[in-house]
Amino acid sequence: MKILITGSAGFIGYHLTKKLLSEGHKIFGIDNLNEYYDVELKNARLKKLESYVKKSDIQNEYKFSKVDLSIENDLKDLFNENNFDVVINLAAQAGVRYSLKNPQVYIDSNITGFVNLLEQIKSNPVQHFIFASSSSVYGVNSIQPFKSSDNTDYPISLYAASKKSNELLAHSYSYLYGIPTTGLRFFTVYGPYGRPDMAYYKFTEAIFNNKSIDIYNNGKMLRDFTYIDDIVEGIFRLLEKNPKKIDSKSTNSDAHYKIYNIGNNNPVTLEKFINCIEDSCGIKANKNPLPMQPGDVPVTFADIDELISDIEFQPKTSIDDGIKNFVQWYREFNNI
């Protein structure tokens, strides 16, 4: 299939592009290469993809272009020149804390950009539209594990509100224009080539540079950390899974639209996660305890029963192995 992956220079986009190329799909990746975190890392991912494509002799299967979702005309040109079978939207302004200080970029990329993409899909129908949502839509949900049918009307950050908006916008387009659509609520994804703004990356960086690490809420937060390969395998299995019609007593919507949690289903405390990082680095961290941050949630815990029954999804990577892989990559990437 010919697949458009937005945000392909990002963490999940890079890994997904590689996996789908290796499965024989043609990939067109786009990304605006913004400076939210080190652009060198985004360029390094793109270079790695290019050398993978060269080595595997599949030059015709992969293209990349610098495109910003919020610029409507650029997207229009892209869709006029290509017929995509599937669109996977991973491009977004991520980060909960950053959204408290930089609200506008979340509106530009996650709302305007998202609607621009839906408009193109409306005029250029695809077999499947898959998009990234987030566990943050659950806010301070107190019932665990989180089920995709739980109430998500109370996001506690602009980032979370933008992801919830994506789900609503995607449903309305799916309903009106018959777009088969799947939304994925990712739960704290980690792994090699990961995001420097995320805690596991910052901790590892600080440990190797002999700096103290800020630990919010004494590390008592629970997170359903999910290894990148498990996430990518889940998305791969969903590609050709046509979302069934909504089957709910509370709505007459007959849209082919489905929201899944995609997580590890095994939350651990931040404290335990840090212990794993310390073990893999072979260095004890210097810890700086801080209170809980606004917008942060105390627990994330994915109920993944629906993914298990629909695609036999089964996360395989333990926290110990996943962190070991990440730290090993970090050492190599930074010549440590």
Ligand SMILES: NC(=O)c1ccc[n+]([C@@H]2O[C@H](COP(=O)([O-])OP(=O)(O)OC[C@H]3O[C@@H](n4cnc5c(N)ncnc54)[C@H](O)[C@@H]3O)[C@@H](O)[C@H]2O)c1
């Ligand atoms: N990594 C996680 O733990 C996690 C958890 C929940 C949800 N998500 C969601 O998954 C998706 C991928 O996340 P990631 O961790 O790979 O993040 P990432 O920041 O590494 O990747 C996102 C990419 O999108 C690009 N981008 C941002 N705005 C854009 C725009 N307007 N036009 C084009 N490109 C743009 C960025 O340059 C970046 O390369 C995002 O939608 C994110 O919100 C991720």
